[in-house]
Amino acid sequence: MSFSNDSLHFQYVVSKDDFTHAGSASSDVKNKLKKMNVDAAAVRKVSIAMYEGEINMIIHAYGGTIDVDIYEDRIVMCLKDTGPGIANIEEAMQEGFSTAPADVINLGFGAGMGLPNMRSNSDEFNIESEVGVGTTVTMTIYFNPA
Amino acid sequence: MAEKQQFFHSVYLDKDKCKGCITCIKTCPTQAIRVRNGKAHIIKEFCIDCGECIRHCPHYAKQASFDHMEALDQYKYKVALPPPSLYGQFNHLDDINIILTALTMIGFDDVFEVGAAAELVSDATRKYIAEHEEPRILISTACPTVTRLIRIRFPELLDNLLPLKPPVEVAAELARKRAVEKTGYRPEEIGIAFISPCPSKVTAVQDPLGIPSSAVDVVLATKEIYPLMLSAMKQARNNPLEYCLSGKIGVGWGLTGGEAAGILLDNYIAADGIENVVRVLEDLEDEKFQMDIRFVELNACPGGCVGGVLNVENPFAASSKLKHLKKYLPVALSHPEDFPHKTGMDLTEEIAYEPVYMLGKSMLESINNMVKLEKLMRVLPGLDCGGCGAPTCKALAEDHIRGKGDVHSCTELLRRYYLYGEDAFEALEEENAL
Ligand SMILES: Nc1ncnc2c1ncn2[C@@H]1O[C@H](COP(=O)(O)OP(=O)(O)O)[C@@H](O)[C@H]1O
Numbered sequence: 001m002s003f004s005n006d007s008l009h010f011q012y013v014v015s016k017d018d019f020t021h022a023g024s025a026s027s028d029v030k031n032k033l034k035k036m037n038v039d040a041a042a043v044r045k046v047s048i049a050m051y052e053g054e055i056n057m058i059i060h061a062y063g064g065t066i067d068v069d070i071y072e073d074r075i076v077m078c079l080k081d082t083g084p085g086i087a088n089i090e091e092a093m094q095e096g097f098s099t100a101p102a103d104v105i106n107l108g109f110g111a112g113m114g115l116p117n118m119r120s121n122s123d124e125f126n127i128e129s130e131v132g133v134g135t136t137v138t139m140t141i142y143f144n145p146a
Numbered sequence: 147m148a149e150k151q152q153f154f155h156s157v158y159l160d161k162d163k164c165k166g167c168i169t170c171i172k173t174c175p176t177q178a179i180r181v182r183n184g185k186a187h188i189i190k191e192f193c194i195d196c197g198e199c200i201r202h203c204p205h206y207a208k209q210a211s212f213d214h215m216e217a218l219d220q221y222k223y224k225v226a227l228p229p230p231s232l233y234g235q236f237n238h239l240d241d242i243n244i245i246l247t248a249l250t251m252i253g254f255d256d257v258f259e260v261g262a263a264a265e266l267v268s269d270a271t272r273k274y275i276a277e278h279e280e281p282r283i284l285i286s287t288a289c290p291t292v293t294r295l296i297r298i299r300f301p302e303l304l305d306n307l308l309p310l311k312p313p314v315e316v317a318a319e320l321a322r323k324r325a326v327e328k329t330g331y332r333p334e335e336i337g338i339a340f341i342s343p344c345p346s347k348v349t350a351v352q353d354p355l356g357i358p359s360s361a362v363d364v365v366l367a368t369k370e371i372y373p374l375m376l377s378a379m380k381q382a383r384n385n386p387l388e389y390c391l392s393g394k395i396g397v398g399w400g401l402t403g404g405e406a407a408g409i410l411l412d413n414y415i416a417a418d419g420i421e422n423v424v425r426v427l428e429d430l431e432d433e434k435f436q437m438d439i440r441f442v443e444l445n446a447c448p449g450g451c452v453g454g455v456l457n458v459e460n461p462f463a464a465s466s467k468l469k470h471l472k473k474y475l476p477v478a479l480s481h482p483e484d485f486p487h488k489t490g491m492d493l494t495e496e497i498a499y500e501p502v503y504m505l506g507k508s509m510l511e512s513i514n515n516m517v518k519l520e521k522l523m524r525v526l527p528g529l530d531c532g533g534c535g536a537p538t539c540k541a542l543a544e545d546h547i548r549g550k551g552d553v554h555s556c557t558e559l560l561r562r563y564y565l566y567g568e569d570a571f572e573a574l575e576e577e578n579a580l
């Protein structure tokens with residue numbers, strides 16, 4: 001963690017081998033926001049969007065890092081993984097599109113709704129990907145003024 | 147009918163018995179207990195009256211307050227409201243009427259079963275579900291501990307609370323109307339006494355949620371009524387009167403899954419035990435259940451209300467006895483059309499979020515305090531040993547930030563200072579971060 005005068009920064013390392021801990025970074029952020037005067041609706045959006053992104057880093061990529069910046073009026077989450085990348089982003093963003101392997105489908109993942117939900121819960125959403133290099137998703141969610 | 151008292155608690159500390167042993171601080175699900183000056187104080191904003199500390203205190207220092215039989219002396223006509231969990235307390239019993247008759251022999255003029263009212267609430271719940279097709283999952287409001295937990299920790303789920311009164315309130319209102327008609331007394335001359343399985347329901351009468359005030363006048367404890375009933379029951383067995391108005395559904399409300407079974411759908415979840423309740427609420431909050439669920443029944447106590455700490459019998463034995471008692475009962479014995487009196491079933495007040503865990507009054511203050519918290523957490527040893535009197539290092543750090551505690555009370559850091567002369571707080575003090 002680091003901090004300047006007006007923001008808080010946290011970094012989470014998401015490991016591919018740590019499947020049973022998948023979702024723990026988003027849950028930690030949620031618990032912090034719940035103690036910080038953030039409206040409940042925003043907390044919910046953050047936890048859904050970040051959870052989906054965190055899961056994708058584990059089931060579709062090889063893990064990576066999540067950088068979270070909390071400001072007075074917003075939160076910025078930057079999820080960066082190291083490959084394999086997405087060849088056709090437009091296709092991946094479609095509701096129901098999924099290449100998830102059968103073993104994770106049994107756990108309830110792979111409905112193809114992750115990326116669409118990440119976009120709909122964010123106020124600003126950006127995805128960049130290069131095949132063989134990795135994917136970076138940046139999401140910003142604004143808090144409702146109290 | 148009692149005056150509403152905000153943050154009233156039935157659970158309290160008997161200071162003389164408390165040894166400050168820190169057993170309870172670890173068992174409290176809301177981290178409401180701190181040992182200060184050798185005594186385990188309860189932070190009233192955090193306490194949800196679950197009774198876990200009563201269950202675990204080896205010195206019987208955590209106790210529950212409730213009313214005693216004398217509280218009924220001022221009333222002209224006294225009605226007992228026995229909950230289904232009471233039926234599981236007695237041995238060799240195959241007729242609920244024996245219990246109800248015994249109640250009329252120990253000082254009550256009449257009885258009105260909470261189980262009968264529960265069947266009316268089940269009926270109202272079925273109607274509510276049928277009339278509200280939206281996919282919102284409904285969470286039961288019957289266990290006040292759970293409602294209180296949601297109001298301080300799960301604000302997002304407040305909208306999911308089933309907006310119906312708990313059976314005990316419905317029973318109290320109907321019992322009073324029936325008594326007024328029977329006796330011609332004024333409503334305030336009737337004393338309605340609930341026989342509670344838990345401190346949480348004592349609190350729910352003093353400080354109800356969702357209604358302006360409770361219709362219950364007196365809350366007794368099962369464990370105090372039990373010995374009075376034992377001898378009365380010997381006599382009642384010879385000639386039980388026909389009082390019983392609860393069937394399988396009503397009696398089942400005393401057990402986990404009973405309320406859910408009463409809605410006659412199978413897409414429900416029922417969980418019991420406070421840790422399991424917390425897990426289900428966390429997963430509901432995160433929308434982790436990828437299945438079609440309409441109803442969630444949560445009971446803070448193991449096995450349901452039979453596990454309440456004011457009961458006498460072991461919860462598992464009580465559960466088995468209740469199952470036996472309801473085996474040959476009709477599905478339900480109380481139907482709305484059979485009741486001459488009616489009462490509103492809906493909660494009339496909003497149950498609002500109580501942000502008791504907040505670190506600051508504004509977002510900026512919260513950010514600053516979160517920074518402070520992270521700095522403190524780097525210095526504290528992370529042993530969660532309880533030596534300082536707080537349940538975890540993080541709880542101590544949060545207390546410090548709220549001005550309710552001091553990180554210098556960390557016993558491990560004191561030990562290191564004493565043995566090795568390390569001053570862990572020196573750097574923080576220099577940058578004025580303490
Ligand atoms: N971080 C990622 N790295 C590589 N591929 C990804 C990543 N995130 C998503 N994808 C691809 O996009 C598809 C759709 O993702 P998503 O909408 O989350 O659905 P799901 O995870 O259920 O498959 C995935 O099946 C996968 O092919």
Ligand code: SF4
Nearest residue numbers: 174193194196197199
């Ligand atoms: S009753 Fe429950 S919430 Fe209250 S102090 Fe005891 S353990 Fe904690």
Ligand code: SF4
Nearest residue numbers: 289344446447451454
């Ligand atoms: S489960 Fe029943 S006995 Fe236990 S706290 Fe809740 S209402 Fe009281």
Ligand SMILES: [Mg+2]
Nearest residue numbers: 052056114115
């Ligand atoms: Mg996904």
